[in-house]
Amino acid sequence: MSPRFPKITVWRVIFALIMAAGAYATYLRIRYGLGGSTNLSDQFPWGIWIGFDVMCGVALAAGGFTLVAIVHIFNIEKYHPVLRPAILTAFLGYSLVVVGLLFDLGRPDRLWHPLVMWNPHSVMFEVAWCVTLYTTVLFLEFLPMVFERFGWHRPLDWIHRISVPLMIVGVLLSTLHQSSLGTLFLIVPEKLYPLWYTPILPLLFYISSIAAGLAMTIFESWHSSRAFGRALELPLLASIGRVLAVVMSVYLWIRFLDLSHRHVFGLLTQNRVETWLFLLEIGLAVVPTVLLYQSAVRMRPGALYACAVMVVFSFIANRLNVGTTGLEAGSGTHYIPKWSEVAVTLSIVAAGFAIFRFIAHYFPVFEEPSHEPAPAKADERQAETVAV
Amino acid sequence: MANAILYDSTLCIGCKACEGACAERWGLPYDDKIAAEGKISAHKLTAVETHGDRFSRRLCMNCQQPACASVCPVGALQKTSLGPVVYDADKCMGCRYCMQACPFQVPSYEWDKQLPKMRKCNLCYERELQGKVTACTEACPVGATAFGERNAMISEARKRLAEKPDAYYQKIYGITEVGGTSVFYISAVPFEQIGLRTNVPQEALPETTWRVLELVPDIVSTGTVLLGGIWWITNRRAEVARKEGRR
Numbered sequence: 001m002s003p004r005f006p007k008i009t010v011w012r013v014i015f016a017l018i019m020a021a022g023a024y025a026t027y028l029r030i031r032y033g034l035g036g037s038t039n040l041s042d043q044f045p046w047g048i049w050i051g052f053d054v055m056c057g058v059a060l061a062a063g064g065f066t067l068v069a070i071v072h073i074f075n076i077e078k079y080h081p082v083l084r085p086a087i088l089t090a091f092l093g094y095s096l097v098v099v100g101l102l103f104d105l106g107r108p109d110r111l112w113h114p115l116v117m118w119n120p121h122s123v124m125f126e127v128a129w130c131v132t133l134y135t136t137v138l139f140l141e142f143l144p145m146v147f148e149r150f151g152w153h154r155p156l157d158w159i160h161r162i163s164v165p166l167m168i169v170g171v172l173l174s175t176l177h178q179s180s181l182g183t184l185f186l187i188v189p190e191k192l193y194p195l196w197y198t199p200i201l202p203l204l205f206y207i208s209s210i211a212a213g214l215a216m217t218i219f220e221s222w223h224s225s226r227a228f229g230r231a232l233e234l235p236l237l238a239s240i241g242r243v244l245a246v247v248m249s250v251y252l253w254i255r256f257l258d259l260s261h262r263h264v265f266g267l268l269t270q271n272r273v274e275t276w277l278f279l280l281e282i283g284l285a286v287v288p289t290v291l292l293y294q295s296a297v298r299m300r301p302g303a304l305y306a307c308a309v310m311v312v313f314s315f316i317a318n319r320l321n322v323g324t325t326g327l328e329a330g331s332g333t334h335y336i337p338k339w340s341e342v343a344v345t346l347s348i349v350a351a352g353f354a355i356f357r358f359i360a361h362y363f364p365v366f367e368e369p370s371h372e373p374a375p376a377k378a379d380e381r382q383a384e385t386v387a388v
Numbered sequence: 389m390a391n392a393i394l395y396d397s398t399l400c401i402g403c404k405a406c407e408g409a410c411a412e413r414w415g416l417p418y419d420d421k422i423a424a425e426g427k428i429s430a431h432k433l434t435a436v437e438t439h440g441d442r443f444s445r446r447l448c449m450n451c452q453q454p455a456c457a458s459v460c461p462v463g464a465l466q467k468t469s470l471g472p473v474v475y476d477a478d479k480c481m482g483c484r485y486c487m488q489a490c491p492f493q494v495p496s497y498e499w500d501k502q503l504p505k506m507r508k509c510n511l512c513y514e515r516e517l518q519g520k521v522t523a524c525t526e527a528c529p530v531g532a533t534a535f536g537e538r539n540a541m542i543s544e545a546r547k548r549l550a551e552k553p554d555a556y557y558q559k560i561y562g563i564t565e566v567g568g569t570s571v572f573y574i575s576a577v578p579f580e581q582i583g584l585r586t587n588v589p590q591e592a593l594p595e596t597t598w599r600v601l602e603l604v605p606d607i608v609s610t611g612t613v614l615l616g617g618i619w620w621i622t623n624r625r626a627e628v629a630r631k632e633g634r635r
Binding site: 030031032033034035036040041042043045046069072073074075104105106107108110111113114117118119120121122123124125126127128164167168171172175176179180183184186187188189190191199202327331332 | 428429430455458459460461462463464479480481482483484485487488489491493495496497498499500501502503504505585587588589593594596597598599600601604607608611612615616618619622623625626
């Protein structure tokens with residue numbers, strides 16, 4: 001292929017604008033500190049860099065461990081085609097979480113401190129170790145794609161030899177990490193609004209991360225099929241949709257029991273921001289759950305995709321509610337992210353899309369569709385994809 | 389032996405001598421503008437608040453079981469046997485979990501610095517090591533802030549409540565709040581009227597996360613066996629199926 005000047009498309013322009021804003025925000029962060037680049041305060045020390053970049057980044061990567069467990073530990077081979085994209089998403093997700101942390105930490109140069117200065121009583125200590133170890137595991141799980149690409153058979157054999165313990169360790173680390181992000185907020189019983197504060201927050205975080213991971217798998221398969229002109233593995237994605245419906249049902253059921261046992265349904269009669277945000281979050285969870293039980297919905301790519309997007313949004317709403325909005329009243333303050341916080345967050349997301357697309361293009365991430373023919377007009381579709 | 393502060397809101401005249409002494413002890417600037425700031429911050433570690441015609445002084449409560457020290461991933465915060473919760477800025481990575489976890493919203497951050505630190509009162513730990521009282525206690529002209537052995541401070545507070553039952557709201561703030569603190573408040577009115585948080589839990593906060601954290605070994609050991617077992621069974625089943633298929 002001869003090098004050519006990249007075509008200017010709407011998405012590429014948006015991407016460039018986001019990255020430019022992110023670069024300027026990064027300058028502000030470095031030059032003027034957190035005070036000059038965020039709207040954080042002594043009363044509100046965590047913003048969207050924690051609530052979105054870290055908490056959502058980690059859980060949207062949950063497809064990685066969920067599919068590893070399904071395919072390799074439960075040995076359900078039919079899900080194999082979506083395993084690698086899920087691992088790649090997870091690896092990128094975790095790498096970008098570390099990038100997010102570099103922005104958010106007051107002293108990013110001391111990111112390594114928890115590895116040598118221990119406090120096992122701290123949830124954040126557990127989180128730090130999980131991020132470090134699981135990013136390493138994901139890197140090792142991602143390596144086979146690199147080795148295959150370059151035809152390095154010996155290292156490929158080495159990786160295969162340790163793959164089973166590696167996968168078990170990965171699933172365990174994810175379990176600990178996903179739940180520990182919920183445990184983080186157990187320390188603020190008087191600050192977090194009662195619709196969200198519950199002693200079972202770690203359990204809810206864990207289950208909802210599995211749902212988000214499955215939804216992300218559908219989401220990225222849909223996008224990559226459009227971006228690369230691949231055939232959509234529809235029957236496979238439909239069956240993931242069915243699993244997603246079950247996981248969401250279990251989640252909503254536990255959520256309902258929790259609210260009912262804590263006698264907080266009365267709060268829903270109050271006309272407060274929290275009530276509406278809670279209803280939004282639950283609504284975005286209930287609607288796709290009900291829809292996904294219909295096989296007609298699951299077999300229609302657009303509807304299946306819409307359901308997955310709703311689950312992802314419901315999940316993001318939940319993490320933002322727990323991590324930011326639900327804490328506002330209890331902290332006695334208001335927090336609206338500064339433009340630079342949003343710019344950094346968008347840049348990280350955009351970079352994630354771009355790197356995913358790059359790797360998926362040059363490395364064997366997606367398996368060749370075996371029987372279904374690739375859709376025609378692939379080039380035309382390329383222009384409308386979310387990735388650049 | 390642990391020390392504590394007893395702050396008597398009925399005696400406080402709002403002169404802010406404690407603020408000046410505190411700024412001096414930390415080497416922080418203090419002028420009329422800073423004196424007018426009614427809340428604690430990274431450059432003002434204690435602040436006298438005005439609530440109508442009453443005063444209330446805010447400072448780190450140096451809790452008996454501090455949430456901040458329990459959540460610090462690098463152990464930069466430590467509860468000392470003398471009472472103070474001390475901070476080692478050289479360890480701090482700036483995650484600000486201490487600020488999020490503190491039920492009194494005490495820890496403050498140097499938001500505008502490139503290499504920021506957290507700041508809070510540490511009950512003049514260095515002075516205590518030399519057997520001195522805190523700088524604020526020394527500066528207080530009317531004895532509104534008293535300093536001494538924790539139990540002695542509780543007895544002193546009880547004595548004052550008993551001697552002038554009409555002058556005091558008959559409770560001491562800091563004995564049961566979040567499992568006990570090293571700063572006690574007594575006041576003429578219920579504590580929420582002088583700006584204290586009365587909705588804080590009556591149990592020590594570190595327990596809330598420890599209940600889950602202590603399950604980590606259980607999850608790891610049970611999980612390893614469970615996942616390994618499932619893998620072995622499913623893998624074996626596939627192997628057998630392959631062999632039988634071949635025959």
